[in-house]
Amino acid sequence: MTDFTQSYDAPRRNYSQLVLRWLLFSLLGLFALFYLMPLFVMVTTSLKSLEEIRTGSLVALPREVTFDAWRTAWSETCTGVKCEGLKPYFWNSVLMTVPAVFIATLLGAVNGYVIAQWRFKGANLIFSLMLFGCFIPFQVVLLPMARSLGILGLAGSIPGLIFVHVIYGIGFTTLFFRNYYVTIPSELTKAAKVDGAGFFRIFWSIFLPLSLPIVVVTVIWQFTNIWNDFLFGVSFSQAGTQPVTVALNNIVNSTTGVKEYNVDMAAAIIAALPTLLVYVVAGKYFIRGLTAGSVKG
Amino acid sequence: MAPILDINNLYKNYGSVEILKDINVAIEPGDFLVLVGPSGCGKSTLLNCIAGLEPITGGTLSIGGKDMTHVSPKDRDIAMVFQSYALYPTMSVAKNITFGMKVRGVDAATQERKLNEVASQLQIEQLLHRRPGQLSGGQRQRVAMGRALVRDPKLFLFDEPLSNLDAKLRVEMRSEIKKLHQNLGATMVYVTHDQIEAMTLATKIVVLKGGVVQQIGTPAEIYNRPANLFVADFMGSPAMNLIPAKATKNGSGTQIEIARDGAAPLMLTDTHAENLPQDVILGLRPEDIAEAGFRAGEDVQVAECQIDMVEPAGADTFVVSELGGKQVTARLHAETGAESGKPLPLAFDLSKVSYFAPGTGERLN
Numbered sequence: 001m002t003d004f005t006q007s008y009d010a011p012r013r014n015y016s017q018l019v020l021r022w023l024l025f026s027l028l029g030l031f032a033l034f035y036l037m038p039l040f041v042m043v044t045t046s047l048k049s050l051e052e053i054r055t056g057s058l059v060a061l062p063r064e065v066t067f068d069a070w071r072t073a074w075s076e077t078c079t080g081v082k083c084e085g086l087k088p089y090f091w092n093s094v095l096m097t098v099p100a101v102f103i104a105t106l107l108g109a110v111n112g113y114v115i116a117q118w119r120f121k122g123a124n125l126i127f128s129l130m131l132f133g134c135f136i137p138f139q140v141v142l143l144p145m146a147r148s149l150g151i152l153g154l155a156g157s158i159p160g161l162i163f164v165h166v167i168y169g170i171g172f173t174t175l176f177f178r179n180y181y182v183t184i185p186s187e188l189t190k191a192a193k194v195d196g197a198g199f200f201r202i203f204w205s206i207f208l209p210l211s212l213p214i215v216v217v218t219v220i221w222q223f224t225n226i227w228n229d230f231l232f233g234v235s236f237s238q239a240g241t242q243p244v245t246v247a248l249n250n251i252v253n254s255t256t257g258v259k260e261y262n263v264d265m266a267a268a269i270i271a272a273l274p275t276l277l278v279y280v281v282a283g284k285y286f287i288r289g290l291t292a293g294s295v296k297g
Numbered sequence: 298m299a300p301i302l303d304i305n306n307l308y309k310n311y312g313s314v315e316i317l318k319d320i321n322v323a324i325e326p327g328d329f330l331v332l333v334g335p336s337g338c339g340k341s342t343l344l345n346c347i348a349g350l351e352p353i354t355g356g357t358l359s360i361g362g363k364d365m366t367h368v369s370p371k372d373r374d375i376a377m378v379f380q381s382y383a384l385y386p387t388m389s390v391a392k393n394i395t396f397g398m399k400v401r402g403v404d405a406a407t408q409e410r411k412l413n414e415v416a417s418q419l420q421i422e423q424l425l426h427r428r429p430g431q432l433s434g435g436q437r438q439r440v441a442m443g444r445a446l447v448r449d450p451k452l453f454l455f456d457e458p459l460s461n462l463d464a465k466l467r468v469e470m471r472s473e474i475k476k477l478h479q480n481l482g483a484t485m486v487y488v489t490h491d492q493i494e495a496m497t498l499a500t501k502i503v504v505l506k507g508g509v510v511q512q513i514g515t516p517a518e519i520y521n522r523p524a525n526l527f528v529a530d531f532m533g534s535p536a537m538n539l540i541p542a543k544a545t546k547n548g549s550g551t552q553i554e555i556a557r558d559g560a561a562p563l564m565l566t567d568t569h570a571e572n573l574p575q576d577v578i579l580g581l582r583p584e585d586i587a588e589a590g591f592r593a594g595e596d597v598q599v600a601e602c603q604i605d606m607v608e609p610a611g612a613d614t615f616v617v618s619e620l621g622g623k624q625v626t627a628r629l630h631a632e633t634g635a636e637s638g639k640p641l642p643l644a645f646d647l648s649k650v651s652y653f654a655p656g657t658g659e660r661l662n
């Protein structure tokens with residue numbers, strides 16, 4: 001009796017499961033297509049010639065692949081009056097983002113370490129204030145920041161932009177590291193103290209080596225935010241120190257005659273490439289770091 | 298000999314909350330001091346104060362004859378083993394053990410030599426290149442001990458080091474710590490909530506409750522002559538029987554009367570007790586109540602008791618009888634003929650009796 005019902009039921013359940021699974025995958029596939037469509041159009045358009053863009057369909061594959069638009073976008077296209085492509089601005093962005101990410105991450109790590117492991121009177125208050133800093137909209141600080149940068153003599157310079165991004169990043173990086181370090185038993189710090197290690201020794205030898213997963217998370221977060229930032233970039237830079245996002249805007253907006261869609265698309269992809277790269281490269285370590293941390297002990 | 302650890306009038310407050318009140322403890326070199334008490338009694342805080350990990354609010358503390366009240370942990374010449382072992386997760390076992398020496402700038406050859414000494418002593422040579430995450434609980438425990446041993450300090454501090462191990466391993470490690478203490482002749486301070494651990498390891502026990510020292514003494518003193526009801530109840534398993542009784546002076550001795558529900562009161566005569574108030578609480582450990590005929594001595598008195606329950610425990614059989622409104626446990630030999638619901642003559646050994654005042658709980662004899 002039981003055997004009979006089982007053998008009768010089993011294939012039916014499998015069948016409905018299969019249908020459900022296919023439905024699910026189709027739906028997910030549809031979403032993925034929807035999200036990938038703009039990227040597809042960007043990539044194909046950037047590989048077409050202007051002639052082909054004018055005559056062909058938006059979603060068609062390029063008949064003849066050409067990298068001219070990429071070369072133009074990188075080193076020839078005009079941003080306003082200058083015509084040297086994205087290249088100088090791309091390096092501006094690198095010069096701004098790399099130190100800003102590094103400094104903000106390091107400061108966040110030290111802050112988080114102090115707040116989580118070296119409790120002092122008012123530690124919670126300071127942490128709350130830093131958290132509050134995460135929620136202040138960029139627009140609010142534009143004017144006071146411009147004034148501060150002027151006083152510090154950093155107005156319109158890349159160090160000025162680094163300064164702004166570090167200040168804005170500390171709230172988030174501290175939050176990340178504090179939440180990570182708070183899960184590490186305080187006995188570890190105590191043991192190291194008894195062993196004779198001091199504040200920075202404990203940080204360098206014990207806490208930092210434990211921090212790979214959270215460092216990766218913080219770096220991805222900071223890099224993406226700072227690289228993609230437009231408002232601070234456009235407000236606190238001047239000709240020659242503009243980051244790539246501002247330059248991209250200028251390329252797209254400074255039209256002289258024909259609108260070069262293929263160059264615009266190539267420029268947009270170039271501007272987006274580093275964040276993509278950071279995610280692909282670091283994402284791997286992110287997963288590895290997570291699994292390493294999940295092992296007991 | 299000068300005490301190696303001397304704590305005088307130590308107070309510890311967190312804000313307005315008093316955690317430790319007027320602690321006075323001194324131990325000699327080679328002593329094994331156990332701080333024992335229920336959770337929240339302040340025993341771990343006291344250990345942290347000794348280590349210098351918690352600043353103290355009042356009083357003084359000296360180690361090896363030097364005042365250490367305001368000295369930082371690294372300069373106190375101590376080593377500590379933590380409940381969670383607190384091994385550095387990213388370092389190998391060898392690096393864990395040598396970290397303290399490295400920080401203190403000990404030369405590499407000495408580090409290597411001491412590492413090997415300790416590793417062979419604890420039998421962890423084959424683990425030296427592993428990470429703590431790859432070790433079992435017992436192995437981590439050994440490494441944590443190794444990290445302390447390698448320092449060769451004046452004072453070893455243990456903060457409930459066995460409470461994360463399973464029962465069998467705990468007993469094993471317990472005797473190993475005891476062996477270690479005997480072989481090294483080192484001075485140790487050990488915190489535990491387990492009174493059996495306290496009894497087996499200590500040369501001196503401090504019983505704490507609510508941040509106040511209840512009694513300081515050798516395991517035998519604490520066990521046989523508890524200073525108050527709390528210590529009597531806390532130390533020993535099964536716990537000491539604490540029976541309300543009435544005392545009346547009777548010639549040269551004292552007549553002890555224990556009320557019984559639905560039967561004549563149990564009458565005992567104590568020839569040693571003097572000056573007892575009328576109401577007392579009589580304390581007698583289960584092993585001091587035996588089956589009649591199995592305990593001899595001039596202070597042994599036999600009385601018939603109704604047995605309510607029989608609990609064979611292998612080596613012994615425990616029987617429970619209601620006396621003075623309390624469930625009183627007696628420890629009988631395994632082959633006893635006791636049956637529940639039947640009366641049985643029990644021998645009360647009054648040479649081991651304790652009397653406590655019902656109000657204050659203080660010991661009277």
